[in-house]
Amino acid sequence: MAIVIEHITKRFGDFIAVDDVSLTVPDGELTALLGPSGSGKSTLLRIIAGLEVPDTGSVVLGDRDVTNVPPQRRGIGFVFQHYAPFKHMTVRDNVAFGLTIRKRPRDEVKARVHDLLSLVQIEQFADRYPSQLSGGQRQRMALARALAVEPEVLLLDEPFGALDARVRKELRAWLRRLHDETHVTTVFVTHDQEEAMEVADGIVVVNHGAIEQVGPPRELYEHPANEFVMGFIGEVNRLGDAWVRPHDIDILFDEVPGSVEALVERVVYLGFEVRVELLRRDGSRVWAEVPRDQAEELELRVGQIVNTRARDARTFPVPDSSPPSVPEQPVTA
Amino acid sequence: MTSTAVTGSQNARSPSYGRRWPRLLVRSIGLLYLALLLALPVGLIFVRTFAGGLEPVFTALRSPDFQHAFWLTLTLAAIAVPINTVFGVITAITLVRRRFPGRGLLNAVIDLPFALSPVVIGLSLVLVYGQNGWFGSFLKASGFQVIFAVPGMVLATVFVSLPFVVREVIPVLREIGTDQEEAAYTLGASVAKTFLRVTLPAIRWGVIYGVVLTTARSLGEFGAVSVVSGRISGKTETLTLYVEERYSEFDLIGAYTAAVVLALIAVAVLLAMNALQSGRGNQAREWVTDLLRLGRRKRRPVAETNQAEI
Secondary structure (H helix, E strand, C coil), X not given: CCEEEEEEEEXXXXXXEEEEEEEEECCCCEEEXXXXXXXXXXXXXXXXXXXXXXXXXXXXXXXXXXXXXXXXXXXXXXXXXXXXXXXXXXXXXXXXXXXXHCCCCHHHHHHHHHHHHHHCCCHHHCCCCHHHCCHHHHHHHHHHHHHXXXXXXXXXXXXXXXXXXXXXXXXXXXXXXXXXXXXXXXXXXXXXXXXXXXXXXXXXXXXXXXXXXXXXXXXXXXXCCCHHHHHHCCCCEEECCEEECHHHEEEECCCCCCCEEEEEEEEEEECCEEEXXXXXXXCCEEEEEEEHHHHHHHCCCXXXXXXXXXXXXXXXXXXXXXXXXXXXXXXXX | CCHHHHHHHHCCCCCCCCCHHHHHHHHHHHHHHHHHHHHHHHHHHHHHHCCCCHHHHXXXXXXXXXXXXXXXXXXXXXHHHHHHXXXXXHHHHHHHHCCCCCHHHHHXXXXXXXXXXXXXXXXXXXXXXCCCCCCHHHHHHXXXXXXXXXXXXXXXXXXHCCHHHHHHHHHHHHHHCCHHHHHHHHCCCCHHHHHHHHHHHHHHHHHHHHHHHHHHHHHHCCHHHHHHHCCCCCCCCCHHXXXXXXXXXXXXXXXXXXXXXXXXXXXXXXXXXXXHHHCCCCHXXXXXXXXXXXXXXXXXXXHHHHHCCC
């Protein structure tokens, strides 16, 4: 079921969390709301769920305007950042909650809960309490609980935020597979660009309560609409007015047209890739990413003088009003 | 044996962070303090009560004034505790979850019964509901007596025991946050169902502890009830008032017996609370949980209960 948001604004006191946002989330897709913390992405998700009431604007799910419909009757499933388990209920009772509220027959509830628990692979913990589960298991319980009521829209708020790196990776892949099986329209909020790139069909980049760009991951990476998107998705160097990706910086022995001499300041081996930090003759500092064998071929070492060339530098028109949003530290995977 | 050696030899079992004798000293001071202030006086009452054998005690228990005071005390508690529980939970939720003008003031007013002397509370009730009070003439005209009657005593008891449930529930509500309630909403639960099935079970230990404290306070109230009741034997006398009255009449056995009964009720309340607390996961807890489910489901055999909940 498609989600159509029109001119949504939400203020908390003087703070504008969401500023006149319009967005369409296509039916059956897995969409990421990506942005730094405080960008308003979670508020937007909570507005779709009905947990926050927008000051202006409308939310349409499918062909139903739900702007004034309470969360109970929106047909959504919501997974909270900290899972919000019902602590006094067993895993089984947690997952069954939405069904018992709907007064479904006991046998049906039992069967459905069993199916869901095996879907999320925590059947063996059905009689435990949430406090007896690990973070990843709690996360999956929360997902099963949200899926139990067969929502037409699944909303996840930083679903993997509180998990350690390995569990995160597993659950991401698992969420993607789950989505490929169920095809429920899904929106998840994240501040991790790698997570968004890996899992989502489409990414909505949010900053300062407004949408910077919407598109498939590859398009955002290859054709960022502005400096913010360029800096937030993938890593960048700034060369004067231009922006360049580290893997678009060539390191050469010989001088070629457009190349600049540079001093190798640091060489870091990161498995397949090698990160080279360079001080260029014009005084700017850049870092390049080169494949391991190329680095070995060049016999890169600290103190060496090389030539650098930016293969694909990009400039963006300066926005007319407010100063361009300076990206935070590039997100390192 | 030096103290170091003692500490060293104990390290294997339990960690100790200092010399042994200061810990023993602290422990002894604590125990002595409790013994002198609590155990000895209460114990002496028991000893004195039964010093003359059981017969005088039974005579005292059979006294109509005692029996009236006993039932009146229980009645007052039975009215005050549910009222303060229901309104306490509502007030706590309002204070924690709602932002409204006057919230800080309400928060402060809740503690008034803690801060004010019960005698002052009693006097203030007389000023409002007494014959010459604000509502006095109105109440007299409608033939409803508050002061020097049971309604006034109920008011006084409710007043003095008001803050306990609120104060016990507020921190628990803060701690659980709104996540679970929001989750229940997204799963289709109405506000009422969310309260019964999510909020109430989550705050139940706060509520239970508040109820125990409210009960203890209601049973033991003296000052406020003393002022508003007029202390008419056999009519408006609670157990605490009865104890004092018997004592001043030199009926020591009567006073001691009533005191022992009060102490026993208090002990029973405390034991009930302890049973509930230490009984997490055992029968007492299941009993309370069943109670909180408000009989939604019929009891099933225990073996099946775990497997087939809901």
